[in-house]
Amino acid sequence: MQIYLPIAEMSVNFVLIIGLGAAVGILSGMFGVGGGFLMTPILFFIGIPPAVAVSTEANQIVASSVSGVLAHWQRGNVDIRMGLILTIGGFLGSTAGVQLFSILKSLGQVDLVIKLCYVVFLGIIGGLMLIESINAWRKQKNAGGKRKKLHTHTWIHGLPFKMRFRKSKLYISALLPLFIGFFVGVIAAIMGVGGGFVLVPAMIYLLGMPTVVVVGTSLFQIIFVMINVTIQQAYTNQTVDIVLGLLLLIGGVIGAQLGARVGSKLKAEQLRILLALMVLGVCIKLGLDLVIQPSDLFSLGQGGH
């Protein structure tokens, strides 16, 4: 049951890895989330060096995003123009992110920064999800609701380099998606996530894109950014473990199929509360590890030798 991971330089139980891949795949299938933000910390917990976990998960996200984007593509729910601008930003951001990752690695601070990013982002997302899903659950009980305004004008609409995005029904500055793409690219490279959890809300609330094209367009961007991260990490840090990646892939494919079937039969709001609690659980575990005094203050330096 043991398999040696040539890049991580350790042996793992491959049934465990496929199982974890499947478990996260089920969640992705049920909630339509990428799952990178759960898989990468789980890989930390089982002892995979963070640098390898982050890079390998990026490769894994390429696969899950390709399979995810195809359905949206066939329904015409991808705004290619918007996707390309986001991708240009994402390319620059992720390239910068990988360089930053290298610098942090040589300073011995990469674990800390990765984990801090996780604590912050998982805390925010988990908290927001919990509040939102509890509200939605309540609202469902006493139905009804008020209509939102279709469009609001802010300073954002005053930026230069305006472009027309027909599919998104928007006429906005290209700088905005470029900047969002860049920011998400940096996060994606450092955390080993697709960044959908930042990209999707940014597209809805900052850009004002219609929800129907948001998921397809974000997956479109994530594919290209993760391709860039994988190649850059492989080139700069040699931390992409293809054996680990394949195991996660097998698990993920099985899990996503199961998840989509299970998800359609269960109540969405309660499930979302469950997911929110899981995200907060991972956040708290990572946070406590940073705050509680370690049993040995000294540790072996990873890499850099």
Place this chain on the structure above:
Amino acid sequence: MKFGLLTKLTGLLAVLAITIAFAPHKTFAADVVADLSKRLVPITTGFSGTDVLLFGAIDPIDSKEKDVIVTVTGPKDSIRIRKKERIAGVWINSNSALFKSAPAFYAAFATRPLEDIASTLELESSEIGIDNLALASAYSRFSPNLEQEWQQALIRNMAAAKLYRSDIGSVTMLSDQLFRTDLHLPANVPTGTYTVGFYTVKNNRFIGAQSMPLIVRKAGLGAWIYDFAHRSPALYGIICVIIAIVAGYASYFAFRRS
């Protein structure tokens, strides 16, 4: 003239005696003859650690008074140790020390506790036993106390990673001549050329020694992947991406049909 030659001879003998006394590795090799159950440990895809049998025979004369020590020293590596400090409530790596030539693996086995077999001076000069390894950090600014604290930290962490170990009492005498011990190499064993040293000690004197190499290296598919990832990293990255795209594509269509 005759007298002079005699002095010279005595002098030569004295030098020889001193050499013998202080260089235990190279002399009296005949007192111990040993071998390993395998000289090459391949790390293959299914590797999850392995055992190597270290065995041999000692000269049966006075064998009751002799002790056997077996050491396994991994390739020298530079190992960095980091120390955490609490900054704003969070434990952050602050100081670090680099040990430029610490063995990446070390194990010592003996018939009895090392300090009962030989004096610290002898053990230190031959670097036998974890506490007697010559571990010098690259920083001369450390005071001896601090230097020792970092050395202990290195030893403690390497022991926790199962890379430094001493199994005292684990060399078994099968008769008055034959001895054996088992070396366990864990799944995270570093690759490289190891040196296995066999010593016999009598009355605090090293009387026999033999050493031989043990090679640990990646083999099979894993080795090929590792080499490829380091030799042509860009191409490796591109191939990883292509595999992922194809897998994603395939899984979408497989999913749609079912």
